[in-house]
Amino acid sequence: MKQDTLPIPLDHVVLMLPRWLHRACVVTAALSLTIAVVMACCGSAWFGELAPRDRTVGTAVLFADGLALFGVVAGVRWVGRRVRANGLFEFLTGGPRTRQLARAATVLVPCFAVFGVGALLAGHVRLAVVGGFVNAAVFAGMAGFEAVIRHCLRRQAMAIFTLYAEGQLAAGDAAAIDDARSKDARFDAAVHEYQRVVAMVGAIAR
Amino acid sequence: VDAIDYEAWRPRLQRFCSRLLGNAHDAEEVVQDVFARLVATGDRYRLDRDVDVLLFRMARNRCADLRRKHRPESHPDVNAAVGVTGGTADVDEAIATLPFAQREVLLLTAVDGLSYREAAAILGCSIGTVAARKYAAVAALRTRLEP
Numbered sequence: 273m274k275q276d277t278l279p280i281p282l283d284h285v286v287l288m289l290p291r292w293l294h295r296a297c298v299v300t301a302a303l304s305l306t307i308a309v310v311m312a313c314c315g316s317a318w319f320g321e322l323a324p325r326d327r328t329v330g331t332a333v334l335f336a337d338g339l340a341l342f343g344v345v346a347g348v349r350w351v352g353r354r355v356r357a358n359g360l361f362e363f364l365t366g367g368p369r370t371r372q373l374a375r376a377a378t379v380l381v382p383c384f385a386v387f388g389v390g391a392l393l394a395g396h397v398r399l400a401v402v403g404g405f406v407n408a409a410v411f412a413g414m415a416g417f418e419a420v421i422r423h424c425l426r427r428q429a430m431a432i433f434t435l436y437a438e439g440q441l442a443a444g445d446a447a448a449i450d451d452a453r454s455k456d457a458r459f460d461a462a463v464h465e466y467q468r469v470v471a472m473v474g475a476i477a478r
Numbered sequence: 479v480d481a482i483d484y485e486a487w488r489p490r491l492q493r494f495c496s497r498l499l500g501n502a503h504d505a506e507e508v509v510q511d512v513f514a515r516l517v518a519t520g521d522r523y524r525l526d527r528d529v530d531v532l533l534f535r536m537a538r539n540r541c542a543d544l545r546r547k548h549r550p551e552s553h554p555d556v557n558a559a560v561g562v563t564g565g566t567a568d569v570d571e572a573i574a575t576l577p578f579a580q581r582e583v584l585l586l587t588a589v590d591g592l593s594y595r596e597a598a599a600i601l602g603c604s605i606g607t608v609a610a611r612k613y614a615a616v617a618a619l620r621t622r623l624e625p
Contacts, residue, residue, distance in 0.1 A: 427606075427610045428606070428610075430609070430610040430613035430614065431605075431606040431607075431609035431610040431613070432609075433613060434609040434610070434612050434613045434616075435594070435605075435609050440594060465620060466613075466616055466620075469616045469619050469620045469623070470588055470616060472566075472569055472619075472623070473569060473573070473584060473588040473589060473616075473619065474588050474589065474591075475566055475569070476566040476569050476570055476573075476589060477588075477589045477590065477591065
């Protein structure tokens, strides 16, 4: 294959997360925080039927939801702009570490749903909605959001791995990946395997 | 337009189109059509550089059009379509089974030896997309070529 005259900067390869998803997350997080603030300030007037302790718990949970979602969005913008060299192979193969957040969120969804149903059966309608179903929806959204992030990062990892295996990256970027590769025999084997298949394909041109 | 050596380009483009379409007859028509269009409208193009990008882009777009209009029947013997015999026949057959988007990336970069920037310009997408598709194509080929 013809080598590009200039190395390809990684910034030209990075695939950003869909903008609509960022916006949806920011709006959801802002909504959670706003409701939490409203509950804290006007709780007795708007949610009078809830016991003070339930209001406090609901406010705290919504506040935590909002902050967690903001944290995820900020983290993606900061870390997810580029797959780090030591996580490249992990994302490429969809390793278990890439699914931790989604798993935690997925476990919480049925917990909150059961809590909501329980509260509903006990006659606490608002607590069921706010404390149970809204939280279940928020965590389901977080799990879905994390799945989209994982998909985008895997595509990034595929692109970076390909450019690295074909020696198209700038020296600095390649050195970081070289270092990660030297510590992982599976990564090294995957690079050799990739190069072997590309060489087989290249042979049909001759 | 006169500067292009059509006879030198014809076999290269024809092999590319044959592998992309899996049909030698359609490939011949595509190449003929590309050259005819170039002669007719060549004044619109800057031919002092990137001739290969221009020719491959025209051929690729024509192949994509053809495939969209009436999906050409895959040739029962892709190797015969591109005139391949011997040890590389398996690879050619495996490439023919790849999705169109992966196949075109693989043919442009690994077979025809174009750079990623050139392939991205031909396909009208980013370098990252080209590289990611190539990875997917190679991964699929590896599975299919395993003994």
